Amino acid sequence: MAEKILIIDDDVDTLKLVGMMLQKQGYRIIASANGEQGLMQAEAENPDLILLDVMMPDMDGFEVARRLRANANMTNTPILMFTAKTQLDDKVTGFEAGADDYLTKPTHPTELSAHIKALLARSSKGKISAMAVPSEKRAMTVGIIAPQGGQGVTTVAVNLGDALHTLTDGDIIVAELRPGMGTLGPDLGEPNPTSLTDLISANLSDITRQRIQEKLFTHKTGLRLLLGSVQAKDGLIKNLPTMMETLVNRMSFLTPYLVLDLGSGLTPLNQNLLTSCNILLVLVEPIANSVIRSRVLIADLGIMTGGTENIHAIVVNRIRTDTQLNMTQMEQLLGQTPLLAITPAPELYYSAVRVNSTAFSIGPDSLTAQQFTKLAKSVLEFEKQKKD
Numbered sequence: 001m002a003e004k005i006l007i008i009d010d011d012v013d014t015l016k017l018v019g020m021m022l023q024k025q026g027y028r029i030i031a032s033a034n035g036e037q038g039l040m041q042a043e044a045e046n047p048d049l050i051l052l053d054v055m056m057p058d059m060d061g062f063e064v065a066r067r068l069r070a071n072a073n074m075t076n077t078p079i080l081m082f083t084a085k086t087q088l089d090d091k092v093t094g095f096e097a098g099a100d101d102y103l104t105k106p107t108h109p110t111e112l113s114a115h116i117k118a119l120l121a122r123s124s125k126g127k128i129s130a131m132a133v134p135s136e137k138r139a140m141t142v143g144i145i146a147p148q149g150g151q152g153v154t155t156v157a158v159n160l161g162d163a164l165h166t167l168t169d170g171d172i173i174v175a176e177l178r179p180g181m182g183t184l185g186p187d188l189g190e191p192n193p194t195s196l197t198d199l200i201s202a203n204l205s206d207i208t209r210q211r212i213q214e215k216l217f218t219h220k221t222g223l224r225l226l227l228g229s230v231q232a233k234d235g236l237i238k239n240l241p242t243m244m245e246t247l248v249n250r251m252s253f254l255t256p257y258l259v260l261d262l263g264s265g266l267t268p269l270n271q272n273l274l275t276s277c278n279i280l281l282v283l284v285e286p287i288a289n290s291v292i293r294s295r296v297l298i299a300d301l302g303i304m305t306g307g308t309e310n311i312h313a314i315v316v317n318r319i320r321t322d323t324q325l326n327m328t329q330m331e332q333l334l335g336q337t338p339l340l341a342i343t344p345a346p347e348l349y350y351s352a353v354r355v356n357s358t359a360f361s362i363g364p365d366s367l368t369a370q371q372f373t374k375l376a377k378s379v380l381e382f383e384k385q386k387k388d
Contacts, residue, residue: 002028008038009053021109035059044249054083062097069098078119139258140383143277147293149264151283152316154184157261161223162360163376164257173255175226178263180235182228189356193227197234200243207246221361241272248276279382280311286324291333315341342371
């Protein structure tokens with residue numbers, strides 16, 4: 001398995017150039033544009049090495065290194081400081097903060113590569129003892145996204161969650177991560193949900209696992225839900241990407257399976273959450289222009305996450321019409337075979353809303369339920385492959 005390197009640098013050009021260079025050498029790259037985000041990515045991803053810039057706004061690399069070393073899970077993770085500073089005092093400060101090695105910009109790619117290999121080789125010698133320390137298990141996280149609004153992301157998320165709950169007979173959390181644009185609460189009997197807003201309006205340190213547990217809405221199906229608000233102004237909350245990333249990270253330790261409603265498009269809000277997902281499901285409507293947009297979205301997601309092997313297309317037919325593309329046409333336009341096609345069932349979905357439930361639950365013998373069961377089984381199979 002490729003070793004993971006987390007790059008923390010506010011210079012976008014450095015992130016791109018160094019990231020691409022290391023990717024070509026076979027490393028898996030995770031990028032963070034500031035110290036706060038880097039700390040969260042480190043906790044979420046448990047990288048094999050951290051490449052850390054010193055000169056960053058808000059929180060410099062020295063402070064990031066100190067906080068990393070204060071985290072029990074990061075005690076032995078190699079930190080290579082990467083900076084334009086050349087003074088001896090700065091290097092001493094870097095080592096005192098917890099850095100293992102220090103390079104000054106500009107650095108030749110060969111030199112950087114040699115230092116990384118040496119640090120990884122040294123750190124591997126201590127991995128046996130580190131492995132003996134039990135680690136908490138993170139959720140199998142499924143992110144669902146569409147190229148544009150109105151394609152049924154929330155509907156797919158909640159029905160997939162219900163199918164996973166039925167198949168595993170276990171705890172499932174479905175999170176509607178769309179502050180100010182929530183629809184799931186009113187559909188499921190919570191007309192004015194405030195839980196998501198309450199959490200992301202708090203201080204970062206207040207987003208604890210216990211507080212998240214208290215804010216989850218337990219539906220009669222047994223699903224636990226984090227519901228987006230219906231107040232449009234909630235979409236203006238400050239520091240949304242950082243707050244949401246922290247929330248998802250904490251939530252991933254509360255359940256075996258986490259389903260994220262990421263909404264539509266690549267917004268600053270959902271871009272930060274992409275690397276938290278083990279699987280990304282991209283919804284595709286069987287109309288030519290929509291298929292093209294989905295193909296572009298899949299390509300962009302692949303660039304941002306380091307590959308498309310965990311990105312799968314789901315065809316969602318919302319209406320019955322003969323003008324839609326068939327599966328062969330879809331595959332040609334999309335450039336891949338969709339994982340599944342969900343057929344239209346407007347009456348079933350309408351009936352589910354009337355009784356504040358899911359289509360999966362009120363129609364357990366329906367074709368819709370069978371399709372979501374198949375999708376849930378695919379998720380479980382992906383999880384099995386990941387473990388193997």
